[in-house]
Amino acid sequence: MSVIAEHLATVRHRIAAACGRCGRDPRTVELVAVSKTRPAEDVREAFRAGQRIFGENYVQELVAKAADLHEPVEWHVIGHLQSNKVRQIAGLTSLIHSVDRLSLARELSRQWGRLEKVCNLLVQVNVSGEASKSGTTAAEALALVREIARLPHLRVQGLMTMPPFFDDPEEARPYFRELRLLADRIREEAIPGVAMERLSMGMSGDFEVAVEEGATLVRVGTAIFGER
Template sequence: MRIKDNLNAVTLNIHKACKKVNRDPKEITLIAVSKTKPNEAILEAYDEGIIDFGENKVQELKDKINEINKSDPAIHWHFIGHLQRNKVKYIIEKVDLIHSVDSVRLAKKINEEAKKHKVYCDVLIQVNIAKEESKYGFEEENTLQVIKEIATLEHIKIKGLMTIAPYTDNPEDNRENFRKMKDLYVDIKSKNIDNVNMEILSMGMTNDYEVAIEEGATMVRVGTGIFGKRKYV
């Protein structure tokens, strides 16, 4: 299938999921996860109306931005992978949103680099909702306290939460994880913490984005469902 056909299928699934729970599809931002994909594929998706793209490697992101943005600055770039502190400086002015703030030390480094560049950086706080040893992120019970600490950093703006749910063949297996994330999101939003604007709940990928939407996701990160299986080199 072509990217256009894949996108049509994903869009249809998003609309079906929204209809099921009486949500407006306009509430959902589709992020095309373009890691390992060539620039031509990104531009093909862009031509079909996708403006949000997610990358998880700093060097690959830099290379793509440098090349693609020569011709089209309208793309919104999202950093969705584990971010090492020594690489923050390379993307601080290049991305619209960092999804994966998984430690206070990383948040402080982002703040430091943003201050140097005289910018403000929008971030999501990553939660390891399923407590997987292989995943980064804060545990659910520590998230509120961590957010209160990170919110004091002047050059960071907390925009919401992100999680990477366990990989599963049955998306229903993650419904409870997504439900917990929504509950946490609502609870933190209700606290009205200064410098915390709970606008975004980033959860759900190719295997389970429909269930994530049914449980409250506002951003879904779809790679294989749009571009096909990844080719690693």
């Protein structure tokens, strides 16, 4: 078994254990292997070990790897996305985690519309209020979701967040809980075309706490591929 395969097995075990602690079915949590800065061969190795979803931060890197890989991997965009880069990934990704403004949503709808396809997305919420992080505010999230829902060729499937970095992952718990409660409030609005079914939260240092607080997608890079 390769090192990456061993790491994947360990991460999956930790996800299952976290699910066990809160009475969840491990199948309700999808593992996104964050492959940014990693060569295509690392993605192949993870694919051979059963991993199917890979998250990329940068459009140029995602496009290059997608061209190099013939394996049927599922690509997610997890980093800040510039509107002028959307055309390059139209139809290539199955989920965009980081939609944080209406102008970006409009361009996504335009580019996916040219392909007569639907873009699945999550609205990124900056629950910590840190200036260094992208995302709409919790107070503005509902209004943004309503506006995005009016656009054709888009489907809002949930929310994403990145809490502050803490040495103790327990300190991230309130931020994960806040996102889950926000998703609950938006779900109660029953907005047509909006399904608050997916919560993208938790990374290598805190994904177990995120699972306990309701994450359905965890974005794990270092714990799978090692330090960059």
